[in-house]
Amino acid sequence: MILVASLAKTMLGRFRKTRERIVARVRQINQTTESDVLAAGRHVQRVVEIAGRHIARLRDILAGPVGDEDSDLARAIRSQADHVRQHTQTVAKAVAEHATQVSAVSEQVRSITAAAREIERLNAAARVLSINARIEASRSSGSAVFSTIANEMQQLSKAIASANKTVYDLANTMEKAVPQLVRQNHHLAHVVESFALEARERIEAVDRRVAELRTAVGTTLAESDNALAEVVSESHAALSKLQFQDVCAQSLLQIDGWLADLSRQLAGDFGVEPGHGDIPPEVHPTVTNDDVEVNRTEAGEVMLF
Amino acid sequence: MKKILVIDDSPTVRQQVGLALSQAGYQVIEAVDGVDAIGKVDPSIAMLICDVNMPRMNGLEMLEKLREDARWKALPVVMLTTEGQPGLIDRAKKAGAKGWIIKPFKAELLVAAVQRLTA
Numbered sequence: 001m002i003l004v005a006s007l008a009k010t011m012l013g014r015f016r017k018t019r020e021r022i023v024a025r026v027r028q029i030n031q032t033t034e035s036d037v038l039a040a041g042r043h044v045q046r047v048v049e050i051a052g053r054h055i056a057r058l059r060d061i062l063a064g065p066v067g068d069e070d071s072d073l074a075r076a077i078r079s080q081a082d083h084v085r086q087h088t089q090t091v092a093k094a095v096a097e098h099a100t101q102v103s104a105v106s107e108q109v110r111s112i113t114a115a116a117r118e119i120e121r122l123n124a125a126a127r128v129l130s131i132n133a134r135i136e137a138s139r140s141s142g143s144a145v146f147s148t149i150a151n152e153m154q155q156l157s158k159a160i161a162s163a164n165k166t167v168y169d170l171a172n173t174m175e176k177a178v179p180q181l182v183r184q185n186h187h188l189a190h191v192v193e194s195f196a197l198e199a200r201e202r203i204e205a206v207d208r209r210v211a212e213l214r215t216a217v218g219t220t221l222a223e224s225d226n227a228l229a230e231v232v233s234e235s236h237a238a239l240s241k242l243q244f245q246d247v248c249a250q251s252l253l254q255i256d257g258w259l260a261d262l263s264r265q266l267a268g269d270f271g272v273e274p275g276h277g278d279i280p281p282e283v284h285p286t287v288t289n290d291d292v293e294v295n296r297t298e299a300g301e302v303m304l305f
Numbered sequence: 306m307k308k309i310l311v312i313d314d315s316p317t318v319r320q321q322v323g324l325a326l327s328q329a330g331y332q333v334i335e336a337v338d339g340v341d342a343i344g345k346v347d348p349s350i351a352m353l354i355c356d357v358n359m360p361r362m363n364g365l366e367m368l369e370k371l372r373e374d375a376r377w378k379a380l381p382v383v384m385l386t387t388e389g390q391p392g393l394i395d396r397a398k399k400a401g402a403k404g405w406i407i408k409p410f411k412a413e414l415l416v417a418a419v420q421r422l423t424a
Contacts, residue, residue, distance in 0.1 A: 243410070
């Protein structure tokens with residue numbers, strides 16, 4: 001009996017040591033890692049919430065002014081392009097009309113020159129008539145009539161020649177000005193054409209830039225979504241590990257409970273002091289049931305009734 | 306946004322359930338044990354997810370106490386626990402639990418169960 005009591009005491013001592021280790025381990029599991037990981041988890045959740053809000057805002061922006069073909073920016077670019085096209089067409093039309101008018105003026109100057117030549121030809125005939133009148137006057141022994149006619153014809157011829165010279169000079173000036181006008185017209189047409197080309201290229205460049213921006217923001221949003229999903233997934237995985245720790249802790253406490261029961265039973269049977277005073281009570285009560293516990297491979301199973 | 310009351314003495318489990326459900330568009334309210342949960346149940350709550358082993362009042366006691374009040378007879382309750390004994394599951398079933406999930410749980414399965422029971 002003494003031997004059995006001694007054996008029971010030894011076993012109780014071992015139980016006590018085992019329980020001390022279990023309680024220490026449970027405390028370590030529950031206190032050391034849990035608070036840190038929970039704090040990290042809360043930070044991750046906050047980061048995910050903030051990032052989620054920013055991503056949603058970016059998505060709204062993308063859907064607004066630069067989003068698609070019907071966005072505000074796309075419409076503004078198209079409107080600006082239409083304005084430039086209309087103004088360029090108006091200026092090009094004015095330049096073409098100017099060229100037509102210059103051509104008409106050139107034609108009219110040629111007509112004036114031809115008319116001046118004709119006047120010169122007629123004036124030459126008038127001079128011949130004046131000479132003839134003077135000859136007739138000398139034949140008629142100084143006929144006053146022929147002499148007067150000769151004088152008047154000579155005066156008229158001089159006046160015509162003077163007026164025709166003015167017309168000639170004017171026509172010459174205009175003829176010289178016309179090529180200059182044509183050159184200016186060509187230069188103006190070239191400037192308008194260059195402007196239209198440059199404007200078109202710049203508008204196309206802006207359009208391309210907007211499309212690139214749209215693509216870049218879209219890609220960034222998709223990458224952010226993936227990154228956030230990854231963070232959430234990692235966070236779930238980290239917390240799942242703590243869940244396992246929680247399960248381990250509960251299992252250890254259950255074992256602790258069994259050891260305590262066994263210890264009390266041994267103490268009762270053999271009259272040995274159990275010595276539980278230094279072991280803290282269970283921190284996690286368990287609902288008791290006589291059934292055999294299910295296999296842990298069923299963990300995660302969802303049963304809906 | 307549907308409100309789910311999560312009852313567990315483990316902050317880890319409460320946080321993980323909260324994270325999974327809030328990601329799925331639910332609003333989560335937490336209680337640390339059965340007594341705390343009884344004080345927080347109100348008509349705006351769509352469903353309860355409840356641990357079994359908890360101090361003060363365990364999950365099964367809380368469920369039975371909840372069903373004594375006619376207002377909460379039909380409120381869906383799912384037990385989320387490390388326990389898997391058929392006797393406990395049977396007791397929960399008799400008290401009107403709608404489901405039993407064994408920890409550690411998978412977030413997507415938990416969310417699917419909540420979606421089904423709150424649909």
